[in-house]
Amino acid sequence: MNMAAFKNILNRATAGACAALLCTLAMAQQAGAADISRGAYLARVGDCIACHTAGPQSQPFAGGLPLNSPFGIIYSTNITPDPATGIGNYSLHDFSRAVRNGVAKDGRRLYPAMPYPSFTAVTDDDIAALYDYFMNEVKSVNHQPPETKLPFPFNIRSSLFFWDAAFVKRERYKPHIDRDAQWNRGAYLVQSLGHCGACHTPRGLAFQEEAYSESSPMYLTGALVDNWFAANLTGDAASGLGRWSEADIAAFLETGHGGQVAAFGSMTDVVENSGQYFHKDDLNAIAHYLKSLPAYGEKALYKPDTPAVAMALSAMVTGEVERPGAGIYQSFCAKCHQVTGNGEPGKFPKLAGNSIVLSKNAASLIHLLLQGSKTAQTKEGAEPQEMPGFSEKFSDRQVAEVLSFIRNSWGNQASPVTTRQAATVRGALQKKP
Ligand code: HEC
Ligand code: HEC
Numbered sequence: 037m038n039m040a041a042f043k044n045i046l047n048r049a050t051a052g053a054c055a056a057l058l059c060t061l062a063m064a065q066q067a068g069a070a071d072i073s074r075g076a077y078l079a080r081v082g083d084c085i086a087c088h089t090a091g092p093q094s095q096p097f098a099g100g101l102p103l104n105s106p107f108g109i110i111y112s113t114n115i116t117p118d119p120a121t122g123i124g125n126y127s128l129h130d131f132s133r134a135v136r137n138g139v140a141k142d143g144r145r146l147y148p149a150m151p152y153p154s155f156t157a158v159t160d161d162d163i164a165a166l167y168d169y170f171m172n173e174v175k176s177v178n179h180q181p182p183e184t185k186l187p188f189p190f191n192i193r194s195s196l197f198f199w200d201a202a203f204v205k206r207e208r209y210k211p212h213i214d215r216d217a218q219w220n221r222g223a224y225l226v227q228s229l230g231h232c233g234a235c236h237t238p239r240g241l242a243f244q245e246e247a248y249s250e251s252s253p254m255y256l257t258g259a260l261v262d263n264w265f266a267a268n269l270t271g272d273a274a275s276g277l278g279r280w281s282e283a284d285i286a287a288f289l290e291t292g293h294g295g296q297v298a299a300f301g302s303m304t305d306v307v308e309n310s311g312q313y314f315h316k317d318d319l320n321a322i323a324h325y326l327k328s329l330p331a332y333g334e335k336a337l338y339k340p341d342t343p344a345v346a347m348a349l350s351a352m353v354t355g356e357v358e359r360p361g362a363g364i365y366q367s368f369c370a371k372c373h374q375v376t377g378n379g380e381p382g383k384f385p386k387l388a389g390n391s392i393v394l395s396k397n398a399a400s401l402i403h404l405l406l407q408g409s410k411t412a413q414t415k416e417g418a419e420p421q422e423m424p425g426f427s428e429k430f431s432d433r434q435v436a437e438v439l440s441f442i443r444n445s446w447g448n449q450a451s452p453v454t455t456r457q458a459a460t461v462r463g464a465l466q467k468k469p
């Protein structure tokens with residue numbers, strides 16, 4: 037962004053065009069972030085690049101990434117400033133309508149695979165900064181992505197009018213005056229550009245997110261997306277963020293390591309494309325906001341300090357455990373995660389008390405065990421480490437046994453994983469295009 041545009045936005049901000057609480061923080065950041073423009077930063081926060089780029093070797097923002105939805109495959113569009121195939125002809129008003137209301141310039145209603153139900157909360161100033169970035173800094177690419185062709189009735193885009201009317205609030209974020217500026221900044225980022233709820237909030241029958249803010253207890257309580265279970269982010273002490281500190285959460289978003297958990301699956305992409313670029317103040321604000329969410333109904337427990345746990349552990353060390361799954365764990369997992377379940381700091385995650393291991397929905401664990409994964413690669417974080425995939429080696433029953441074992445060892449107490457659950461996830465992964 038050039039200096040004039042920068043000052044222009046700053047002036048509008050000082051003139052009180054956006055709500056006072058948000059502005060204090062937004063302006064403090066502008067002063068500190070000399071390296072990239074504010075619009076470029078906001079595009080990182082919104083992770084526009086992840087969905088609007090077809091793959092690692094493709095042109096940024098030129099569209100064409102296939103996104104799985106329950107209705108079929110939806111292709112992202114070209115949002116570079118190319119007038120023919122991108123959004124070069126979009127005015128600020130058109131851009132705002134597409135990003136915040138889900139209606140393209142030609143009147144086409146967008147599928148909510150584009151997270152406009154969250155982006156609707158973005159402030160006018162942030163939309164203007166984003167627009168400036170896409171028009172003046174993003175390289176124009178002439179590329180026509182494949183057309184989205186969903187089966188009837190989902191191909192009738194105009195019917196989304198009713199969906200929007202029923203489920204999308206179309207309101208900008210309103211600061212809560214009873215909360216401090218940091219909380220409001222965090223709430224704003226999580227609910228609007230961060231669109232954390234698009235993965236972490238359960239969906240209803242019409243695929244709508246059950247809530248868009250903490251005013252509902254369902255908000256961010258965990259959901260299944262693309263065969264990954266995006267964890268419960270409320271204050272639950274076992275499977276949620278109850279035992280995490282604000283510093284743990286900030287570190288996790290920035291490096292993929294924190295609160296004993298290593299990011300994997302679709303969360304690795306969020307950390308690599310988006311989280312690692314957040315300003316420290318914003319990471320702390322998000323952590324502060326998440327820690328304010330009260331615990332929401334889960335049944336797992338973590339109780340490491342009992343005599344039974346100590347006895348079970350000494351039996352494991354001497355190799356005398358007869359429980360199903362114990363032998364598999366000793367042979368295939370203990371090498372990295374240790375018989376104590378303590379892992380190795382910065383390398384192999386600790387499984388004892390790990391909130392994702394205690395998650396009510398084990399889909400992420402099954403998916404990870406079958407396919408393996410690699411920790412996030414970030415500028416500040418540790419060297420990437422690999423967890424091997426075991427889909428060839430283990431039957432569904434063995435998957436269920438070893439996961440049930442880690443969910444009920446070292447003080448972990450969570451529901452066992454069934455052979456059927458393992459078979460369901462394996463089947464879904466095999467069907468994936
Ligand atoms: C989770 C994936 C996802 C993210 C994140 C995302 N988009 Fe999209 N976006 C899509 C998809 C998919 C479409 C096409 C929807 C359709 O065809 O109905 C789309 C469509 C659009 C359009 C309409 C363009 C047109 O004319 O078709 C614009 C503008 C847009 N996105 C801008 C953005 C911006 C700016 C960001 C970041 C702040 C962003 N998107 C983040 C998935 C995403
Ligand atoms: C070669 C070392 C290695 C072996 C062997 C291994 N893991 Fe892992 N495991 C890892 C790494 C590295 C991660 C982090 C992956 C990521 O973040 O993408 C991980 C992650 C996990 C997680 C998710 C926890 C978290 O916070 O990310 C679980 C659960 C898990 N492993 C269970 C197992 C089980 C069960 C076995 C044996 C069947 C096993 N692992 C074998 C290295 C290993």
Ligand code: HEC
Pocket residue numbers: 226230231232233234235236261264265266267268269275276277285288289297298299300301302303304306322391392400
């Ligand atoms: C594309 C889907 C997706 C989006 C968007 C997303 N997450 Fe996640 N997230 C996941 C998945 C899947 C997991 C479970 C795997 C793991 O723990 O890494 C997860 C795990 C987490 C965890 C670890 C929780 C635990 O107990 O293990 C935190 C913290 C988190 N996400 C925060 C966020 C925040 C904050 C945002 C928004 C800025 C966000 N996520 C956006 C998919 C997503």
